[in-house]
Amino acid sequence: xxxxxDAPSNIQVxxxxxxxxxxxxxxxxxxxxxxSMYHANRGEIxxxxxxxxxxxxIVGVGFVKMLRSTASGQDVTTEVMGPGQIFGLLGAIxxxxxxxxxxxxxxxxxxxxxKQRFLDIYRENVVLKERLLSRTTxxxxxxYDMFARMSTGHVSQRISTILLMLxxxxxxxxxxxxxxxxxxxxQDIAEMAGTTVETTIRTLSNWQKRGLISTQxxxxxxxxxxxxxxxxx
Amino acid sequence: xxxxxDAPSNIQVxxxxxxxxxxxxxxxxxxxxxxSMYHANRGEIxxxxxxxxxxxxIVGVGFVKMLRSTASGQDVTTEVMGPGQIFGLLGAIxxxxxxxxxxxxxxxxxxxxxKQRFLDIYRENVVLKERLLSRTTxxxxxxYDMFARMSTGHVSQRISTILLMLxxxxxxxxxxxxxxxxxxxxQDIAEMAGTTVETTIRTLSNWQKRGLISTQxxxxxxxxxxxxxxxxx
DNA sequence: TCGAGAATATGATTGCCATCATAGAATGAG
DNA sequence: CTCATTCTATGATGGCAATCATATTCTCGA
Numbered sequence: 144x145x146x147x148x149d150a151p152s153n154i155q156v157x158x159x160x161x162x163x164x165x166x167x168x169x170x171x172x173x174x175x176x177x178x179s180m181y182h183a184n185r186g187e188i189x190x191x192x193x194x195x196x197x198x199x200x201i202v203g204v205g206f207v208k209m210l211r212s213t214a215s216g217q218d219v220t221t222e223v224m225g226p227g228q229i230f231g232l233l234g235a236i237x238x239x240x241x242x243x244x245x246x247x248x249x250x251x252x253x254x255x256x257x258k259q260r261f262l263d264i265y266r267e268n269v270v271l272k273e274r275l276l277s278r279t280t281x282x283x284x285x286x287y288d289m290f291a292r293m294s295t296g297h298v299s300q301r302i303s304t305i306l307l308m309l310x311x312x313x314x315x316x317x318x319x320x321x322x323x324x325x326x327x328x329x330q331d332i333a334e335m336a337g338t339t340v341e342t343t344i345r346t347l348s349n350w351q352k353r354g355l356i357s358t359q360x361x362x363x364x365x366x367x368x369x370x371x372x373x374x375x376x
Numbered sequence: 377x378x379x380x381x382d383a384p385s386n387i388q389v390x391x392x393x394x395x396x397x398x399x400x401x402x403x404x405x406x407x408x409x410x411x412s413m414y415h416a417n418r419g420e421i422x423x424x425x426x427x428x429x430x431x432x433x434i435v436g437v438g439f440v441k442m443l444r445s446t447a448s449g450q451d452v453t454t455e456v457m458g459p460g461q462i463f464g465l466l467g468a469i470x471x472x473x474x475x476x477x478x479x480x481x482x483x484x485x486x487x488x489x490x491k492q493r494f495l496d497i498y499r500e501n502v503v504l505k506e507r508l509l510s511r512t513t514x515x516x517x518x519x520y521d522m523f524a525r526m527s528t529g530h531v532s533q534r535i536s537t538i539l540l541m542l543x544x545x546x547x548x549x550x551x552x553x554x555x556x557x558x559x560x561x562x563q564d565i566a567e568m569a570g571t572t573v574e575t576t577i578r579t580l581s582n583w584q585k586r587g588l589i590s591t592q593x594x595x596x597x598x599x600x601x602x603x604x605x606x607x608x609x
Numbered sequence: 610t611c612g613a614g615a616a617t618a619t620g621a622t623t624g625c626c627a628t629c630a631t632a633g634a635a636t637g638a639g
Numbered sequence: 640c641t642c643a644t645t646c647t648a649t650g651a652t653g654g655c656a657a658t659c660a661t662a663t664t665c666t667c668g669a
Contacts, residue, residue: 272505294569339657574649
């Protein structure tokens with residue numbers, strides 16, 4: 144499979160992380176040396192839930208989704224990580240295996256960072272701890288928010304919530320529309336909204352006919368943001 | 377309204393918190409002096425979402441639920457806090473208002489702790505920061521887990537998940553059954569499961585007829601744990 | 610360029626669950 | 640003890656969405 148994009152450098156990816164870029168130059172170089180760039184093909188499982196890996200990851204180029212399998216076998220996506228975002232770090236610090244599965248949404252370059260080397264730096268760095276707490280608090284808040292929205296309401300409300308969340312994180316405002324940078328299939332969106340592919344397709348098709356969004360394969364653009372927001376009520 | 381239970385002492389409640397009990401005796405007494413015991417009647421709003429309060433709380437006796445109102449006006453309960461548990465702390469540290477509403481599930485004694493006094497202690501205490509991160513990480517994990525279970529599956533699966541979660545936190549194993557210590561109405565459970573009262577009543581009635589649970593007013597006992605767990609599949 | 614496979618699309622049908630309506634039971638405050 | 644109020648219970652009904660089935664379109668790699 145072709146690697147459409149060149150690999151970024153280790154240090155480049157580390158600097159792009161707004162959690163780690165507070166580290167000293169020395170620590171950054173140290174970490175860069177203890178890391179390895181890895182290319183994951185679309186759909187590739189970066190790691191499986193419960194497996195004990197010696198690294199955590201930062202997305203360099205591309206996107207990784209974190210998902211859980213429910214008892215009934217259905218996959219549910221909890222988060223989508225983009226460039227500069229870290230995944231699997233909390234498991235590394237707590238010393239337990241990551242409870243989620245990480246899967247590449249598209250062809251992705253990611254930096255695998257050695258847990259041990261990071262922990263050596265982490266243990267002595269109070270600022271890093273504070274930042275991490277702040278980041279974790281934010282995620283917790285978002286999670287509760289999504290939880291409240293997802294556990295109630297109709298499918299169209301849930302899907303609109305997902306679109307708006309994605310637009311918030313990975314949307315590019317072109318003036319006439321907000322384009323989502325992530326190549327997501329209807330299946331991907333269905334897994335986030337906790338519904339089926341068919342229903343997702345029907346919903347998005349309907350919105351497209353009404354001119355609220357436009358889609359070209361896996362690329363979605365929000366045209367009528369106000370109306371999408373209204374759908375949440 | 378009668379106060380069925382006597383108020384615990386400030387220091388007693390502080391010691392019951394497994395986050396704060398690592399503090400020095402001096403700090404604990406200091407905090408105790410900056411706190412005030414408060415009695416909330418059943419249904420009373422301890423604080424409203426978005427309001428800026430100068431304290432966070434620890435449950436002494438009773439239970440407090442954290443809830444959010446969705447755009448459609450429906451309330452969703454995200455967490456239930458029992459004796460020794462802290463709520464509103466993250467908002468205090470981040471310096472923003474708590475994004476959730478706190479409401480007493482039953483007549484409850486809670487300790488209101490002054491934010492500022494706590495922050496003075498917090499800032500200098502690395503161990504406390506680590507513990508808080510650990511606690512927050514755990515909550516995040518639980519939240520994602522609930523999210524995955526709640527955003528998919530049938531109502532009976534969702535309600536069984538809620539019962540099991542409650543049993544895990546507040547269940548007392550009597551040998552023949554697991555009794556939930558929290559007095560919850562069907563409405564309360566419905567708000568946690570993201571469904572309606574009627575459906576919750578039907579589901580629980582059905583389980584009671586089948587001998588899986590027994591209920592006496594607001595008290596629920598799980599009789600056939602295995603079968604309730606099976607319902608999740 | 611072409612073909613296999615993935616992704617999107619759409620119809621038909623079933624069934625779960627929200628909603629509305631109403632009634633009975635239990636609780637607790639005075 | 641009593642009554643208002645809250646809580647539980649249950650029926651009837653309609654609609655939304657899951658499921659199954661089947662095309663059609665689109666992508667990407669050979």
